[in-house]
Amino acid sequence: MTIGVCGPVDLNILEWELKGTNFPVTNAFPLTSHFINALVSRGYKVIAYTNSGAIDKPLAYETENLKVYVSQQLPQPGRRFFKFEIAELQNQIEQHPADFIVAFWSYEYAAAALKTGIPMVVSLHDVALQILLNHRDLFRLVRWGINYYVVTKAKYLIANSEYTYGQLSKKEKVKTRTIANFYPHDFEATIKQPVVKGNYLITTSMGFGRRKNVHQALRAFAILRKRFPTLEYQLLGAGMEENGEAHEFARKHKLEDGVLFLGPLPFEEVLQRIAAAKVLLHPSREESFGMVVLEAMVTGTAVVAGKRSGFIPHLLNYGKAGLLCDILSPEDIANHVAKLLTDKSLREEMERNARIYAKANYSEEVIITKHLEYYSKILGKPLVPEREPDSRLLAEGIN
Template sequence: MTLGVCGPVDLKLLEWELQGVDFPETNAFPLTSHFINGLLRRGYKVIAYTNSPVIDEPVVYETTQLKVCVARNKPQPGRRFFLFEVEDLQQLILRHPADFISAFWSYEYAWAALKTGIPTVVNLHDVASQILLNHRDMYRLVRWTINAIVVHKAKYLIANSEYTYNQLGKKLRSKTITINNFYPNNLERSLAAPVQKENYIVSVVQGFSRRKNIDTALKAFATIRERQPEVEYHLVGIDMEEGGLAHQYATTHNLAEGVKFLGPLPFNKVTEHIAKAKLLLHSSREESFGMVVLEAMVVGTPVVGGTESGFIPYLLNYGQAGLLTDINSSDAIASSVISLLKNETLQAKLKQDGYDFAVKNFSEQVVIDKHLAYYSKILGKQLQTRSLTSVHTSQE
């Protein structure tokens, strides 16, 4: 049995013999790579399907257990309804077929997998309607339309949280099960021990938008800075670099004092930066899951998140594993952050309770076993492990 994983894959995070190779840039999402690694550790043969904006022809890498097929991604795919990307992925899958495919996200990757006719389960990692409501532009309208096509065509759907599941209509819920996201089992071991906390709070954000709500967080930090001038605020992620959208906004509104605009960082650097922070401020108004929150819980950094921010209240065990606040109010955010910074007893409690809740509910072992059990149910047979021994790379 060969399992396929189709989605955005960070090739540098894969645990295979080709670590250190100068791979082309890909559309990457760490969770997909961690999922592949989890399957490999269980002895499964895996074929990963992803794409890259910097290659002229599809590329295939192959090792003992893992084959990675990289299709092409052309500029401005939304203007073409992602049709080129879907076709290129579809043809690559057909040339290198798996027995079963798990597709991540209900967009071009899932569409391509479904078009092959290979048995496929689609993992829902966001709520397309909520994304469109918070980003009212043509690109998100195209994405919403693709999502509608995919969820209609798919026979099997997996929602990454109860929040995502509850956003679906009754008909879609009838073919959907809920399996939460997970953290990789090597997350803690990847940190240099012991981690020394430094005097900053951190937000990790993929985009400066109404949904991510960094403007309110910056206003809150201005108040925090007045009360505790020694504390810094570090912004990590897309649009968070110097000169980026967040920096421009902060400069225009005189909110940049004490803020470090670090921009995108490699996954291990992000994890290390979260681990060293006094707390993680998660300002998003809506979140289908909240991977960065889970990662903070695992590495021992208390979290402040939104009371009504999608799955965040559940992820923080309704205030038992993190501090919940009105994320739409800069005053409420500032008050919650300041109270937590001043209360070392509460910091220690949230750190321990957050870690315990994460281990019990979101560990790799627990979650991937649920995926494999569902695949077995779909296929009507118990999955068997397999291992091969060849290593080579090729151009398609």
């Protein structure tokens, strides 16, 4: 059984013989790579289809159990309705077909897979309408249009949370199963030990727009800085780099004091910085899931996030695995962060509860089993791996 995965893939965190190769920069999302690793480790052959704006011709990376085909992405794809990117991805899939395809996101990757006619499921990882409402621009309008086409035409959908599922129409819900995101089984082992907590908060965000709400987090930190003058605030991700959007906003409003604008960093370094933070502050207005929150839960860092921010309240077990606040109020954000900074027992309780809740509900073992069972139901037959699972999984009782 060969499973195809079409979506944004971080080639540098794939566990295969080519690890360490100087790969081109791709449209990367760590969860897709963890998903591929989980399938390969369970004995399935996988073909990954992704793309990159840093290449001028398609590239192929092939090993016995994992093949990756990288197609080209041109600048400003939204202005061309992603037609070139969809056609290139479709061509790669048709040249190197899989038995079944899982498409991540409901945009160009899913549209390309749909056009091949290969049995597939679309895994939804955001709510296109909510993103459009928070970012009213042509690019998001185009993405919403592609999403509408995909969720209408696809026979099978996966929603990554109850929140995402709840945003679908009645007709779409009938063909949708809810399967949450997950963290990989060796996730904690990637954190260098011992972890020494630094005197800083951390936020990692892909963008500085209205939906991500980092501007309110900066205002909240300015309040905290007056009470905790040595406290630092680390900002990671796109738009968070020095002289980026977040920095320009902070400079304009005199909110720079104590803030480190670190921008995009390698995934492993991001995890290490999250693990060593006193608190992860997640100021987003809306999240279909909240992977960075889950990463903090697993690595042992207490979280402060929005009480009405999509799936976040559920992910934090409604305040038992992290503190929930009014994310639009800098004062309320600051008050909740201060609770964790001044009450070590509360912080440790949140960290402990979060780890237990994450393991019970969002571990690789729990979630991948649900995926494989759903694929088997779609295809009407058992999924048979090409070989035995990796010995490390067998040793841990995972199959």
